[in-house]
Amino acid sequence: MAGAAAPELRERLNAARFRAIGALLAECQPGFDAPRFAALASDGLESLTLLQRLRHGSRALHATLPPSYPDALAVLRILAPKLADGLAGLMLPDYVGEYGHGHFVESMDALEYLTRFSSAEFAIREFLRRDLDGTLVVMERWSRSPDEHVRRLASEGSRPRLPWSFRLEALRADPHRTAPILANLRADPSLYVRKSVANHLNDISHDHPDVMLARLRSWDLAHPHTQWIAKRAARTLIKAGHPGALALFNFGRRPAVTLSGLRVLPRRLRLGEALTLAFTLTSTARRAQDLAIDYVVHYVKASGATSAKVFKLRELALAPGGSVTLTKRQTVRNFTTRRHHPGRHRVEIQVNGRILGAGAFDLRT
Numbered sequence: 001m002a003g004a005a006a007p008e009l010r011e012r013l014n015a016a017r018f019r020a021i022g023a024l025l026a027e028c029q030p031g032f033d034a035p036r037f038a039a040l041a042s043d044g045l046e047s048l049t050l051l052q053r054l055r056h057g058s059r060a061l062h063a064t065l066p067p068s069y070p071d072a073l074a075v076l077r078i079l080a081p082k083l084a085d086g087l088a089g090l091m092l093p094d095y096v097g098e099y100g101h102g103h104f105v106e107s108m109d110a111l112e113y114l115t116r117f118s119s120a121e122f123a124i125r126e127f128l129r130r131d132l133d134g135t136l137v138v139m140e141r142w143s144r145s146p147d148e149h150v151r152r153l154a155s156e157g158s159r160p161r162l163p164w165s166f167r168l169e170a171l172r173a174d175p176h177r178t179a180p181i182l183a184n185l186r187a188d189p190s191l192y193v194r195k196s197v198a199n200h201l202n203d204i205s206h207d208h209p210d211v212m213l214a215r216l217r218s219w220d221l222a223h224p225h226t227q228w229i230a231k232r233a234a235r236t237l238i239k240a241g242h243p244g245a246l247a248l249f250n251f252g253r254r255p256a257v258t259l260s261g262l263r264v265l266p267r268r269l270r271l272g273e274a275l276t277l278a279f280t281l282t283s284t285a286r287r288a289q290d291l292a293i294d295y296v297v298h299y300v301k302a303s304g305a306t307s308a309k310v311f312k313l314r315e316l317a318l319a320p321g322g323s324v325t326l327t328k329r330q331t332v333r334n335f336t337t338r339r340h341h342p343g344r345h346r347v348e349i350q351v352n353g354r355i356l357g358a359g360a361f362d363l364r365t
Contacts, residue, residue, distance in 0.1 A: 010050040012087055015042040018057065021079075021088060028078040029066075037064040050087075051164060057088075058095040069103050073110050080117040089118030097123030101130060108138045112145075115153045122165050124157035132170055136177060143181045148190040154181050155196040161203040175204040175211055182215070187225040194229050201233035209237055213244045221248075239294055239310035241353025251292040255351040256285035257318065261325075264347050264359030271340055271365045274331045279349055279357065282323040290317050294350040295328065300343035300363070309338075310350065332363065340365060 018041040022034035040060035048056060065072035076092045083089045093114045100107030107127065111120040127135040136158070143154035156162065158181060160172040171177055178200070185197045205212040216230045230248070237245035246252040262279040269275060277295055293313045298306040313328055334340055342365045348358045 009087070010048075010053065012085075013050060013053045013057070015045060017085075017088060018042050018045075018060075021057075021083070021091075024079055024082050025064075025075065028082070029075045032075075033064050037061070040064070054091050054094050055098070057091040058098055061091070061095050062099055069100065070106055073100075073106060076110070077113060080114055083117065086118040089114070090122070093118065093120035093123035096120070097126035101127070104131070104134065108135075111153070112142060112150055116147060116149045119149075119156070120153055121156040121159075121162065124153065125162070125165055125168060128158065128168055128171075129166075132177070136181075140180050140184070143184040148188075148193055151185060151188060151190065152193045152196045155185055155193065155200050159196075159200045159203050161206065172207050175208050179215070186219050186229060187223045189225065194225060195232070198229045198232035201229070202236055205233065205237050209242060210244070213237070213248060216248060235312065238292055238353070239312065239350075241350070243353075246292065246353050249292070250290040251315075251352045253289065253352065255291055255354065255356070256289060257281045257283055257291070257351060257356070259349060259351075259357040262349065262357045262359055264361050266361065268362045268364065269332065271363065272331070272333050274329050275347075275361060276327065276329050277347065277349075277359075278325065278327040280323055280325045281318065281351070283318045283321055285318075286320050288317050288319050291315065291351055292353070293326065296348040296350055296355070298346040298348075299338070300341045300345060302339075302341050304343065306346070 015038070019038040022038040025037060026032045026034040037060050040063055041057045045053060045056070065075055073096070076095065080089060080092055093111055096107050096110050096114070100110070104127070111124055114120055124135065124139070139154040139158055142150045145151050158168070158171060158178045160168050160175065182197055182200060185193055188194050188197065201212050201215070212233065216233065219226050219230065221227045221230055234245040234248065238249070238251065243252060258281070260280050260282065263277070265276050281291070281293070283289065292315050294310050295313055296308050296310050298308050300306055314326060316324065318324060332340060340363060342363050344360055344362055346358060346360050348355045350356070
């Protein structure tokens with residue numbers, strides 16, 4: 001695993017939690033050395049990120065569980081439903097991903113079971129990296145499972161660019177390898193699964209936009225579940241004004257509208273305060289038109305240059321001669337993924353991939 005997480009999330013896996021997990025393990029396996037597990041898992045914990053703490057815990061499991069891998073899995077199967085904490089539960093599939101490569105069949109069965117209690121999306125990637133063909137065969141079977149957690153694992157675990165994990169370069173290079181999995185899930189009844197399928201396709205769009213769009217065109221977009229997946233999958237391309245993505249959802253025409261009354265308020269604000277956008281679009285067309293309306297903020301970087309971030313605002317059908325007034329309120333605050341810097345921030349209104357108007361605000365930090 002790779003990456004970091006917010007400090008408050010990290011603290012949910014602390015020394016007290018490891019002591020509690022050790023006590024549960026003692027219930028699952030008579031004679032289990034719970035104090036040793038807690039001591040190993042908690043050693044040097046303060047300096048570790050969330051994912052490092054999970055790996056630290058899985059190594060403590062390896063040191064204290066039965067030395068026979070199948071016997072260790074039997075204990076983890078008993079433990080998983082007792083944890084009642086999906087975050088801590090990630091440690092169990094991580095153990096499989098770290099130590100299960102000499103027992104492929106047993107490990108696949110374990111991940112299929114354990115993912116129901118947390119998620120095995122990170123662990124399965126260790127097997128994809130070592131045995132892509134064999135693991136994809138198993139994951140295609142998972143994509144036909146009656147359990148939504150297992151179906152989601154088939155899609156989420158094989159994402160080329162899964163956040164917090166390493167990239168699967170073989171799947172980035174050849175997105176057709178996961179096509180059977182996604183085809184099985186293209187109209188999945190579970191929103192949990194559909195979100196993963198859309199994010200998987202969005203990953204593909206970063207490296208192979210035409211391949212992703214061709215796949216969407218081959219699906220029945222009249223099905224509401226498939227249409228939902230397709231729109232979410234194409235969100236990055238739509239925001240970027242990609243002609244093929246815009247055309248796929250009837251946003252390809254140049255918008256016949258006028259923009260008026262654009263307000264970007266306040267003109268000066270401090271970090272933590274709210275920015276409000278308001279404007280009116282009026283149709284100049286003789287027929288209804290579909291509009292994808294976004295706004296773009298050009299954030300000032302530490303160097304003084306700017307970087308554009310596109311935010312989705314609304315999709316709508318505007319009647320001939322009709323008008324609509326839109327407002328958006330956004331608090332400007334720091335995140336782990338974005339730090340704000342003082343200066344002039346340009347704000348643009350984008351309709352069907354085209355900039356129709358702009359304003360600005362000055363940020364003081």
